[in-house]
Amino acid sequence: MEIEGRTWKFGSDVDTDAIIPARYLNLTDGKDLAKHAMEDERPDFVKGVQQGDILVAERNFGCGSSREHAPLALKVAGISCVIAESFARIFYRNGFNQGVPLLESAEAAKSIKDGDRVRVNLNTGEIVDLTQNKTFLAKAIPPFMLNLINDGGLIPHLRKAGKKKKR
Amino acid sequence: MPKTIPMTITEKILAAHAGKKHTSPGEILDARIDMALGNDITAPLAIQAFKEIGVKKVFNRERVALVPDHFTPAKDILSAEQCKVLREFAHEQRLTNYFEIGEVGIEHTLLPDKGLVLPGDTVIGADSHTCTYGAVGAFSTGVGSTDLAAVMATGRLWLKVPESIKFDFRGKLNPWVSGKDLILYTIGQIGVDGALYRAMEFCGQAIRALPMADRFTMANMAIEAGGKSGIFEPDQVTLRYVKARAKRPFRLYQSDKDAQYAEVHEFDASKINPQVALPHLPSNVKDVKEVGKIEIDQVVIGSCTNGRLDDLRIAARILKGNKIASSLRLLVIPATQEIYREALKEGLFDIFLSAGAVISPPTCGPCLGGHMGVLAAGERALATTNRNFRGRMGHAQSEVFLSSPAVAAASAVKGRICHPDEVLGKGSKGSRVQGRK
Numbered sequence: 001m002e003i004e005g006r007t008w009k010f011g012s013d014v015d016t017d018a019i020i021p022a023r024y025l026n027l028t029d030g031k032d033l034a035k036h037a038m039e040d041e042r043p044d045f046v047k048g049v050q051q052g053d054i055l056v057a058e059r060n061f062g063c064g065s066s067r068e069h070a071p072l073a074l075k076v077a078g079i080s081c082v083i084a085e086s087f088a089r090i091f092y093r094n095g096f097n098q099g100v101p102l103l104e105s106a107e108a109a110k111s112i113k114d115g116d117r118v119r120v121n122l123n124t125g126e127i128v129d130l131t132q133n134k135t136f137l138a139k140a141i142p143p144f145m146l147n148l149i150n151d152g153g154l155i156p157h158l159r160k161a162g163k164k165k166k167r
Numbered sequence: 168m169p170k171t172i173p174m175t176i177t178e179k180i181l182a183a184h185a186g187k188k189h190t191s192p193g194e195i196l197d198a199r200i201d202m203a204l205g206n207d208i209t210a211p212l213a214i215q216a217f218k219e220i221g222v223k224k225v226f227n228r229e230r231v232a233l234v235p236d237h238f239t240p241a242k243d244i245l246s247a248e249q250c251k252v253l254r255e256f257a258h259e260q261r262l263t264n265y266f267e268i269g270e271v272g273i274e275h276t277l278l279p280d281k282g283l284v285l286p287g288d289t290v291i292g293a294d295s296h297t298c299t300y301g302a303v304g305a306f307s308t309g310v311g312s313t314d315l316a317a318v319m320a321t322g323r324l325w326l327k328v329p330e331s332i333k334f335d336f337r338g339k340l341n342p343w344v345s346g347k348d349l350i351l352y353t354i355g356q357i358g359v360d361g362a363l364y365r366a367m368e369f370c371g372q373a374i375r376a377l378p379m380a381d382r383f384t385m386a387n388m389a390i391e392a393g394g395k396s397g398i399f400e401p402d403q404v405t406l407r408y409v410k411a412r413a414k415r416p417f418r419l420y421q422s423d424k425d426a427q428y429a430e431v432h433e434f435d436a437s438k439i440n441p442q443v444a445l446p447h448l449p450s451n452v453k454d455v456k457e458v459g460k461i462e463i464d465q466v467v468i469g470s471c472t473n474g475r476l477d478d479l480r481i482a483a484r485i486l487k488g489n490k491i492a493s494s495l496r497l498l499v500i501p502a503t504q505e506i507y508r509e510a511l512k513e514g515l516f517d518i519f520l521s522a523g524a525v526i527s528p529p530t531c532g533p534c535l536g537g538h539m540g541v542l543a544a545g546e547r548a549l550a551t552t553n554r555n556f557r558g559r560m561g562h563a564q565s566e567v568f569l570s571s572p573a574v575a576a577a578s579a580v581k582g583r584i585c586h587p588d589e590v591l592g593k594g595s596k597g598s599r600v601q602g603r604k
Contacts, residue, residue, distance in 0.1 A: 015556045018558075025237070060359060060393065064554060065294075065535070088360070155313060155316065
């Protein structure tokens with residue numbers, strides 16, 4: 001599975017209040033939430049983000065609250081993949097459960113610049129910065145989490161598993 | 168006899184919930200869940216996901232708790248709609264642990280106080296501060312809405328057994344030093360990702376002397392160091408608290424003496440003074456005497472971190488006979504309806520009202536910038552809450568400082584961040600107020 005897109009670069013400890021401010025948590029529809037993704041952190045994000053774009057951050061991306069509205073807002077805004085040096089634990093689970101693949105690579109997180117075109121191979125963990133002509137290798141995604149991504153998230157995955165059982 | 172392999176309390180609880188004799192860090196377990204919870208923000212997404220899974224009934228109607236506490240009493244129409252989703256689902260599923268306004272409190276104070284989370288349990292909640300219940304010797308951790316949906320459907324969840332970090336607090340606490348100061352100090356030492364994916368186990372002489380309220384505060388903020396969970400071995404203090412509340416059997420686990428830890432930190436509690444976390448990370452911690460002159464516009468005493476009766480008592484001791492500075496607002500938010508009633512009975516409300524505070528019904532409210540005290544651009548708050556991220560309490564250009572209730576109350580009187588000694592006189596004896604029997 002390959003993904004290619006423009007990158008949006010962020011720093012360390014980007015918290016879930018930055019990804020989707022709590023004042024919007026009275027919304028549950030992904031389309032409504034996506035309009036406010038990164039609103040305080042980077043006001044030009046929502047206007048500029050394109051379907052398939054890739055978010056790159058440094059350490060501890062998604063720290064703070066458990067709100068799944070955060071990966072949901074990013075996903076619906078168009079983000080296809082997040083690369084970071086490390087992820088906060090709950091965000092990591094939520095990302096895969098929402099069907100957003102997350103890759104850990106300290107080198108890629110450091111080296112990739114805002115606006116670079118990047119190609120990611122989810123099966124091998126290979127990250128190619130096409131702008132800088134550099135290649136990185138992320139930690140491999142565990143097979144069962146890759147299954148979640150292929151099925152589109154935990155819920156579609158459970159439904160598929162449920163159907164198989166019934167047969 | 169084969170030698171048993173030593174385990175931490177966390178490993179023992181998780182092994183037992185996966186039907187195994189032994190487990191070790193890194194193993195992925197399919198764990199049985201004793202209690203699963205959601206609130207008015209996370210449960211609507213979970214309920215939607217639950218319906219998509221196609222299961223008709225929750226795994227056990229007594230083991231799913233829905234607590235509308237964040238934007239309640241409903242702050243606007245959209246929030247009211249979210250509460251309605253919870254109410255209707257609770258009714259349809261005949262949930263025994265749905266808490267309506269008038270009964271509700273902040274989830275992480277309410278559930279232990281009701282005896283719904285017990286030592287030895289495995290608890291998950293769609294709220295990051297679910298780690299609070301480690302204070303009673305349970306394994307508990309926060310997840311997202313989809314994971315909550317999966318648990319509501321199956322009663323089980325995959326969990327990776329975390330490595331543990333031991334925090335050993337030696338020595339005696341200084342006056343006015345509370346669990347909040349110990350955990351802020353700890354986060355300041357290890358950073359906001361210092362315990363990423365790991366269980367934080369708190370022990371030592373200073374910890375044994377802590378009342379339950381302070382243990383809840385510490386376990387509550389494990390997530391602010393990136394921790395998967397925070398945990399305390401149950402002791403007499405735990406048992407006194409739990410026995411009065413439990414309606415089902417529970418198990419006490421202890422870490423083995425030679426259990427393996429990824430890291431061990433030893434702190435001398437007698438060297439720790441009241442702490443303050445400066446904007447915009449909980450790890451940006453300083454000794455209260457080193458923060459300089461910081462004037463504040465608002466003080467908030469409450470939240471799942473510090474809205475318990477002991478917290479209100481300490482604040483009242485400092486506020487008694489004093490008025491808050493005319494330059495600021497003080498909000499006091501008892502965490503639950505029970506605490507509200509007790510505080511009222513004890514006369515604490517009189518003290519707060521005479522000081523010039525406003526008392527809010529139980530709610531998470533301003534902690535996450537929801538309602539009941541949101542900040543304008545350029546404003547600065549000192550709060551007993553858990554997070555001071557940019558814009559956490561309102562406008563992106565506002566600031567939040569974090570402290571204990573004692574420091575918050577004293578600072579409300581002085582109008583700037585200060586040590587309680589500045590209000591009660593040097594050498595004043597604070598603040599270990601044990602709960603009344």
